[in-house]
Amino acid sequence: MAGGIGSRFWPMSTQKFPKQFQDILGTGRTMIQQTFDRIKQIVPTENIYVITNQEYVELSHHQLPEIPLENIVGEPVMKNTAACNIYMVNKIADRDPDANVIVVPADHLIIKEKTFLEKVELAFDLASKHDYLITLGITPTRPDTGYGYIQFIEKKEEEFFKVKTFTEKPSLEIAKAFLESGDFLWNAGIFVWNVKSIHKAFQEFLPEMTHEFDTCEYNNDKESVCIETIYPKVEKISIDNGILEKAKNVYVIPADLGWSDLGTWTSVYENAEKDDNNNAVKSKHVLTYNSKGNIIRLRNNNKAAIIDGLENYIVVDTEKALLICPISNDQLIKDYVLDLKNFKKGEKFM
Known part of the structure; x- marks a missing residue:
């Protein structure tokens, strides 16, 4: 999945x-x-x-020339993750009605790749033998409101567990309670299932959407016309809200992957190299004085920056915008962007 615009990572x-x-x-x-x-x-x-926005099909192909162009699919409208999942399930099932599928976001960091591959092999094995919807779960390190949370029913000496509750992007208060309880994992947004299992779940929980996508023919000239017709009609909902919070056959595989969705400047800071003052600087001509715990990014390598007396801040300078805000406020960046859009011609800064 490669269709998001990463507004929390603006500018x-x-x-x-x-x-x-x-x-x-x-x-x-x-x-x-x-x-x-x-x-x-x-x-x-x-x-x-690859399923992405139509605007990014050419860019996706440019960066991934190894993938056949017909495998890079553009959504005509952004409809969150339920629509893109049923679209790709139907497209893949048309070619292989018994396929097992792994769904991965295109923009996540996974440091422990060997562990990741082992967990995916386990998930594929489970999906091929059982009517399971499987997700990978990560032990939370902070009360982050940008992630889904998974509560599971623990059984000793097992590598996977039945999910008890699935909550997408809770409030800060609820996220804190989840973290304190110790009973929750982050949903990494990495799913494995058989096409038959997930299609059955869509039929049960999102029947109208499923009906629309089932009217299309796939992998021929008629596909794009049908998709263009139905996409404006279907509900805009995440697969988390639409399916996983309701289904009773969701299982989680806990996985220590060295994972981050790199969705916020905080997560980038946590995974970036830092100097002796814990400043994460990835620009050539930056001097810092009396400054600690900052993340500093200048897109223009011909520009210099001198920063004095700043602590725990985000400083990002691009061709069109400058962001300076406390790291603790990085969840507000989406709101900053919305406010900026209200400016006359504010869209040009997006």
Whole structure:
């Protein structure tokens, strides 16, 4: 899945060039390229699909030329994650009605790739044998309101557990309670299921959406016309809210993956290299004085910055915008962006 615009990562992530197509940590590979590198170890390249916004199909193909162009699919309208999942399930099932599918966001960091591949192999095995909807769960380290939370029924000496409750993006108060209880995992947004199992769940919980997508023919010239017709009609809802919070056959595999969704500047700071003063600076000409715990990014390498007396701040300078705010307020960046849009011609800064 590569269709988001990463508004919490503004101003580096913009509508024209969102974060999945950027090399956020300076590894030499963009986030979507790193995701491809990881997945191709377990899925043949010809079986890897990218679903993104129509605007990003060409950019996706440019960054992932190994993937067949017909496997890079553009959504005509952003409808959250339920629609894109049933779309791809139907498209894949048309080619292989018994396929097992792994769904991964294109912009996540996974440091422990060997562990990831082992957990995915386990998930594939479970999905092929049982009517399970499987997600990978991460032990939370902070009360983050940007993640889904999974409460599971623990049984000793098992590698996977039945999910008791599934809550998407709770309030800060609820997230704090989840963290204190010790009974919850973060939902990493990585799902594994058989096409038959997930299609059955869509039929039960999102029947109108399922009916619309089932009217289309796939992998031929009629597909795009049908998709263009039905997409404006279908509900805008996440697969978490639409399916996983309601289904009774959801299982979680706890996984220590060295995972981050890199969805906020806080998560980038946590995973970035830092100097002796815990400043994460990824720009050539930056001098800091009496400053600690900051993340500083200048897109223009021909620009210098001198920062004195700043502590625990985000400083991001791009061609079109400058952001300076406390790291503790990074969840408010989405609100800043919405306010900026209200400016006359504010869209040009997006």
